[in-house]
Amino acid sequence: MISATEDEPLHVLDLPQVYESPSGTDLIKALALLTLQPRNFGASAEAVKGPAVHPTGVNRYLTQIISSPLSWLQTDELREAVWDAAAARLSERSGRTAMPAMSRVFDVPTGSVEDYTLTLHEPSLTADNLGMKTWVSSYLLSRRLHNLLDSAPKLVPSAPTDISITSNKLRALELGSGTGLVGLAFAALRGKSATIHLTDLPEIVPNLAHNAALNIELMNRTEATVTTGVLDWSEVPEPQPTAEERFDVILAADPLYSPKHPGWLAQTIGAWLSRGLDARVLTEMPLRDAYLPQVQELRDRMAQLGLGVIEEGEEVGYDDWQGADGDALAVKCWWAVWGWSEKV
Known part of the structure; x- marks a missing residue:
């Protein structure tokens, strides 16, 4: 007996x-015992694993199974099942991009007794679909939302006559939603007091919509209203959004991974953010050395729009980008709440 x-x-x-x-x-x-999951994003560097098997010799063990004809097994179906399981275990040990498609479970703090649970599907990753991965900054922002939503001034319209408000509901927009963790967390936390539109590029939106559907029970229980759609930051909206079309809250996690992104992101925020003084932008992004100039450029461009940082801080999470048997990767992230510095 294996134990x-x-x-x-x-x-x-x-x-x-x-x-x-x-x-x-x-x-x-035995192969089930060797299953590796992606690392936790939280404050611990430990990997999430099943019953522990010492890593020494595991790759060789898996290779032996894959290369064996398994001739003693009675059916082709059984042989295929064993080979597929061994191949999956070997791919899991080849880094995050080699892992197969998976569903992952995330807990979202509510500030009360019961946390919310979100299930997100992540396809097998390739170099051109990294937007379908859940990133550590999204995880950290989703866990901070319940505090940010109650911070002063509260993220609610101060004037009932503000024409950006429809039916007294807060209107929220997420940019670059990816798997939808932040936007779905916001939706569940806000419930019937808000609507949120989750957006990304055309190739990412189908999986984003799939994840919204996966969490329909939680969305129904909290009476949340969630929609999804395409929004390309590089395109200037023509005509410009009207006051009724703008949003009271914009969320964006890990939005900078190209030199063009600071300009595109600021342009999009400027077009879609309500001009009310209670309008807010919530961002979180990793402080990776290669992208620090882009972070500074975003700050500069936001200031040019008239948006300033109201509240900010730094925190550390552990991404799952390293190989499953490698060391955990600590990532310092910067979160910020932005608001208009004056009536625009």
Whole structure:
């Protein structure tokens, strides 16, 4: 019987070996023990794993299974299942981009007894669909939202005559939603007092809409209103949005990964943010050395629009971009709440 404790991890030699002609069931159970999940984003650098198996020799063990004809197993279907499981375990050890599609569960603090739980689907990643990955800054902002939404001044319209408000509901827009963690967290926390429109590029929106549908039970329970759609920052909206079309809150997490993004992002915020003094922009982004000039450019461009930082801070999370057997990657992030410095 395969068993392990936290203090006494299994050795790969404790697992069923190919030369022993183990049953397909035993092989599949052993391969399940070797499943690796992406790292946590939180304050701990520990990986999320199943029962511990010492990593020494695991890659060789998996390769032996993949290269074996498994001729003692009775059906092609069983052999395929074992090979597929072994290949998946090997890919998980080849870095985050090699991992297969997955569903991930995130807890969203509410400031009360019960946290909310969101389920997000992430497709298998390639170099051209990194927007479908949940990034650490999104995770950190989603966990900070319940505090930011109650910060002074509160993110609610001060004047009921503000023409940007429809039916007394706060109107929110998320830019570069990715998997939708921040926007869906905002929706659940705000419930029936707000509507939110989650946006991204055309190739990302289908998975974004899928994630909104995955969380329909929570959205219904909190009476949240969520829509999704395409919004390309590089395109200047023509005609310019009217006061009724603008949003009271704009959210953006990890929005800068191209030299063009500071200008595009500021341009989009300037077009879509309500001109009311209670309008807010909530951002969080990693302070990676290569992108520090872009962060500063964004600050400059926001100031040119008349937007200043009302509240800000730094925090550290652990991204899952490193290989599953490598060291956790600590990422310092900067969060900020922006508001109009004067009536625009």
